[in-house]
Amino acid sequence: MSAEVDVMVEMPKPKVVERPARDLNGWPMAGLAFVLVVGGIAVFIVGIDAGQAVLTVLGGAALVVGSILAAGLTPVSPGRARVLQILGRYAGTIRTDGLRWVNPISARREISTRIRNHETAVAKVNDADGNPIEIAAVVVWQVEDTAQATFEVDDFVEFVAIQTETAVRHIANSYPYDVHDEAGGMSLRDSTDEITEKLSTEIGARVQAAGVHVIESRITHLAYAPEIAQAMLRRQQAGAVVAARQRIVEGAVGMVELALDRLSEHNVVELDEECKATMVSNLLVVLCGDRDAQPVVNTGSLYQ
Numbered sequence: 001m002s003a004e005v006d007v008m009v010e011m012p013k014p015k016v017v018e019r020p021a022r023d024l025n026g027w028p029m030a031g032l033a034f035v036l037v038v039g040g041i042a043v044f045i046v047g048i049d050a051g052q053a054v055l056t057v058l059g060g061a062a063l064v065v066g067s068i069l070a071a072g073l074t075p076v077s078p079g080r081a082r083v084l085q086i087l088g089r090y091a092g093t094i095r096t097d098g099l100r101w102v103n104p105i106s107a108r109r110e111i112s113t114r115i116r117n118h119e120t121a122v123a124k125v126n127d128a129d130g131n132p133i134e135i136a137a138v139v140v141w142q143v144e145d146t147a148q149a150t151f152e153v154d155d156f157v158e159f160v161a162i163q164t165e166t167a168v169r170h171i172a173n174s175y176p177y178d179v180h181d182e183a184g185g186m187s188l189r190d191s192t193d194e195i196t197e198k199l200s201t202e203i204g205a206r207v208q209a210a211g212v213h214v215i216e217s218r219i220t221h222l223a224y225a226p227e228i229a230q231a232m233l234r235r236q237q238a239g240a241v242v243a244a245r246q247r248i249v250e251g252a253v254g255m256v257e258l259a260l261d262r263l264s265e266h267n268v269v270e271l272d273e274e275c276k277a278t279m280v281s282n283l284l285v286v287l288c289g290d291r292d293a294q295p296v297v298n299t300g301s302l303y304q
Contacts, residue, residue: 009202011209018147018211021084021092026073026099033073036066072104079114081143083150093146111146115215120165122221125172127188132225133177135188137168139203140215148211156210163206164217171199177224188222195219248288256283 044059046052076082076097084091085107094100095113102108119138127133141160143149149156172188175195179187186194196218204214260276271279 009205011206014145014148014152014209014211016090016147016151018093018145021082021094021102023074023092023094023096023100023102026075026101029069029101030073030099033066033069036062036069038066040064040066068104069101072101072106074100074102074108076100079112081111081113081146083109083111083146085109090147090151109150111143111149113143113146115140115142118161118164119220120161120168123165123169123172124225125169127172127177128174129176131177131228133172133188134221134223134225135168135172135219136221137164137199137217137219139164139200139217141207141212142215143211144213145211148209153210156212159210160207160212164203167199167202167206168219170202171195177222188219192219245288252284252288256280259283 040059040062042059043055044063047055047057047059074082074094076094076099078097080097082094082100082102084094084102086103086105091103091106093111094102117138117140120136122134122136124132124134139160143156153159175191176185176187178189179185188195199219200214200217203217207214256279260271260279263271
């Protein structure tokens with residue numbers, strides 16, 4: 001028995017999407033700010049010493065302008081981005097690494113765009129058959145839209161963690177741990193590739209609203225809960241014994257059939273139905289027994 005998982009998770013459409021911010025190369029602006037600050041200080045001091053108010057005002061103005069320009073300098077590290085806000089409004093994202101210059105009054109929040117891993121804790125849930133199992137998974141993800149990650153959810157890291165755990169529990173509830181009937185079907189233990197693909201799809205649908213892209217997900221821990229582990233192990237062992245016995249019986253029947261055909265084909269001995277039945281019984285006992293047979297030499301006729 002298996003169930004098909006509905007992975008269509010309805011999430012609100014994003015109100016803000018990422019767009020490039022208006023920024024400039026920071027090194028020319030840093031040089032200009034340095035000249036204004038140093039020059040302004042020098043002119044300000046000269047103006048005070050000379051008693052000239054004009055020079056004092058010009059020096060002070062240059063110092064203020066230089067300080068404002070310096071406030072707009074923003075370093076951006078590789079693998080990180082800067083989300084800009086001006087008076088509460090989203091003003092774009094800087095992804096170009098190096099020293100950049102932006103509007104000095106903008107608020108700049110740093111967002112990591114590097115690839116991350118999140119491994120869920122081992123969760124105890126019931127599978128589709130109602131058996132308690134333990135399951136855990138790891139998801140590889142990356143921020144794709146910095147604006148959505150910043151403004152659509154409170155904490156995108158915590159959001160990814162919670163939604164991943166929810167998806168893992170949903171997948172575990174939707175499929176059996178193992179398939180025991182002949183009809184077959186998907187199971188958590190035997191259909192690893194299909195299950196992980198569905199898990200990645202569901203996690204991706206759940207975290208898309210936060211601007212997160214799921215690269216891969218894998219189940220890292222899967223086992224029966226301790227209270228039923230021994231019973232399920234005995235069931236699996238019994239199934240393995242039955243399957244092995246079935247193969248042994250099929251092989252033994254084929255060998256008996258081959259022996260009878262060869263004896264008849266080469267006219268080694270003529271056997272009536274009673275002798276054939278005795279021979280078949282003896283061969284099956286020898287071939288299907290758990291222990292080596294102890295031969296008994298018959299010194300009389302076949303009927304003794």
